[in-house]
Amino acid sequence: MTPKIARFLEEVRPATPCLVLDVDRVEANYRALAAALPLARIYYAVKANPAPPVLERLVALGSAFDAASWEEVELVLAAGAAPSAISYGNTVKKESAVARAFAAGVRMFAFDSEEELEKLARAAPGSKVYCRILVENAGADWPLSRKFGCSVEMAAGLMARAGALGLDPYGLSFHVGSQQRDAVAYEAAIAKVGMLFTDLTERGVNLRMVNLGGGFPVRYSEDVPGIDHFARAIMGAMTRAFGNAIPEMVVEPGRFIVGDAGVIASEVVLVSRKAKDDPVRWVYLDIGRFGGLAETEGESIRYPLRTSRDGGAVGPVTIAGPTCDGADILYERTPYRLPLALRAGDRVELLATGAYTTTYASQSFNGFRPLAEHYI
Helix, strand or coil: CCHHHHHHHHHHCCCCCEEEECHHHHHHHHHHHHHHCCCEEEEEEHHHCCCHHHHHHHHHHCCEEEECCHHHHHHHHHCCCCHHHEEECCCCCCHHHHHHHHHCCCCEEEECCHHHHHHHHHHCCCCEEEEEECCCCCCEEECCCCCCCECHHHHHHHHHHHHHHCCEEEEEECCCCEEECCCHHHHHHHHHHHHHHHHHHHCCCCCCEEECCCCCCCCCCCCCCCHHHHHHHHHHHHHHHHCCCCCEEEECCCHHHHHHHEEEEEEEEEEEECCCCCCCEEEEECCCHHHCCHHHHHHCCCCCEEECCCCCCEEEEEEECCCCCCCCEEECCCCCEEECCCCCCCEEEEECCCCCCHHHCCCCHHHCCCCEEEEC
């Protein structure tokens, strides 16, 4: 909670549920990452929070952007970014979307399969392409490894073929999983990419770039290592893998840039028990999994909570959303404890909710409006 957000919530008292995000904190986080990894070009992962005030501030700072769809490409261009500063990083794209991005000037695309490579050759001829490989996601609270990437052996064949298809085999990429707590994951992935990079270079493939993805963590309910810790591990691994011939480096942070810049203000709708002597109360908020808190799936991301009743006695709770869906339970296994005095109408603030909330919110499930947004 930044002082700007605290002041806004106190003075404005906006209707809930809503996200309040401090754009100055976005800038501070961007600058911290740029200082920690000065050799890396930052491509902000637009999917984390695509709000125009966020994108416009990052454009002013010189950021590049990782887009996951043509619609995100449009948003970034509207914010003032040059097409050359955009990477279309989703490995699953409609050919029509590729063609539209190419027509708009985008010249950098990701892939991880033969069909996608052929699609790029048809719809984005001559473009820079990079292949995403599968790596372990151990240590990540929100793993990504199963859906994206291909084996090293497949990547080698695809990158060798890219040039024959009229594309520029620019580099290799990986992602160690979102909210990655263990720097060893980056070290292992870089070693894997380094061997493939060397092998392809020796075979005459003109690789120049390594994309390290994102995954840098923010603090939720527990402390996490700082960005300098990850930067030291990354640069050490890059030096071991490439010596003095370190290629261009790209990072794609999303959560790290906007996560702790935002707070969701919510209201208690109901506090109840399932039996008269049940020690666990059920606390229902006016926002739930379908209102933007999708990352509570499996209780993977555990947001810190602050209430208007803090300071008194507390007890165990299950926390749920307001919809008529049995899956709309945020935390049941995680041992949250909230004030015994908590009642309907009290305010509850969910901290570090600037990333992956507004874009996950449903349009009108149960008739509830999408999560309101305030950028300050």
